[in-house]
Amino acid sequence: MASQQLTYQDVAEHNTKKDLYVVIHDQIYDCTKFVDEHPGGEEVLLDVGGQDATEAFEDVGHSDEARETLEQLKVGTLKRNPGDPKPKTPLPGAVSPAANNESAGLGVGLYAILLIGGLIGYGAYTYLQQQQAAQSA
Numbered sequence: 288m289a290s291q292q293l294t295y296q297d298v299a300e301h302n303t304k305k306d307l308y309v310v311i312h313d314q315i316y317d318c319t320k321f322v323d324e325h326p327g328g329e330e331v332l333l334d335v336g337g338q339d340a341t342e343a344f345e346d347v348g349h350s351d352e353a354r355e356t357l358e359q360l361k362v363g364t365l366k367r368n369p370g371d372p373k374p375k376t377p378l379p380g381a382v383s384p385a386a387n388n389e390s391a392g393l394g395v396g397l398y399a400i401l402l403i404g405g406l407i408g409y410g411a412y413t414y415l416q417q418q419q420a421a422q423s424a
C-alpha cells in the first residue's frame with residue numbers, strides 16, 4: 288500500500304473530509320483519520336485537501352513529532368507528470384544553497400558599489416591633481 292504511485296489527478300479526487308489526501312514533499316498522506324485530531328484544526332487540512340500542502344506544512348514549522356505522525360499517514364509517492372505543478376518549496380536539503388546564493392548576490396552588489404565609489408573617488412582625485420598642476424604651472 289505504502290509504495291503505490293499516484294498522480295496529482297488521482298490525489299485531487301481525495302479532497303473531502305471523509306477522504307482526504309495531501310501531498311508533502313512528493314509523498315502522499317492520507318489525513319482522513321487524522322483530520323479531527325490535528326492540533327492546528329481541521330479547516331487548514333481541508334483547505335489543502337487533494338493538493339500540494341508542502342508550503343503550508345513547512346510554513347508552520349511543524350515539530351519532529353508532527354513529522355513522525357506524517358510518516359504513519361503515508362500511503363504512496365507522487366508520480367509527477369509533465370505539466371504538473373512544481374513543488375512549492377524546495378526540499379529541506381536544497382534550502383541552504385539557495386540562501387547562500389542570495390547572500391552571494393548581495394555580496395557582489397556591495398563589491399560593485401564599492402568599486403564604482405572607488406573609481407569616482409579616484410577620478411575626482413586625479414582631476415583635482417591636474418587642476419592644481421595646471422594652476423601652479
Ligand code: HEM
Nearest residue numbers: 316318326327331335340343344347349350352353356357
Ligand atoms: C498531514 C499533515 C499534518 C500533520 C501530521 C500535522 C501535525 C501537526 C501537529 C502534531 C501539530 C502540533 C504542533 C507540532 O507538533 O508541530 C500541528 C500544529 C499545527 N498545524 Fe499541522 N499537521 C499537518 C498539516 C498541516 C497543514 C497542511 C497546515 C496548514 C496550515 C497545518 C497547520 C498547523 C498549525 C497552524 C498548527 C499550530 C496549532 C497551534 O499551535 O495552535 N498543519 N500539526
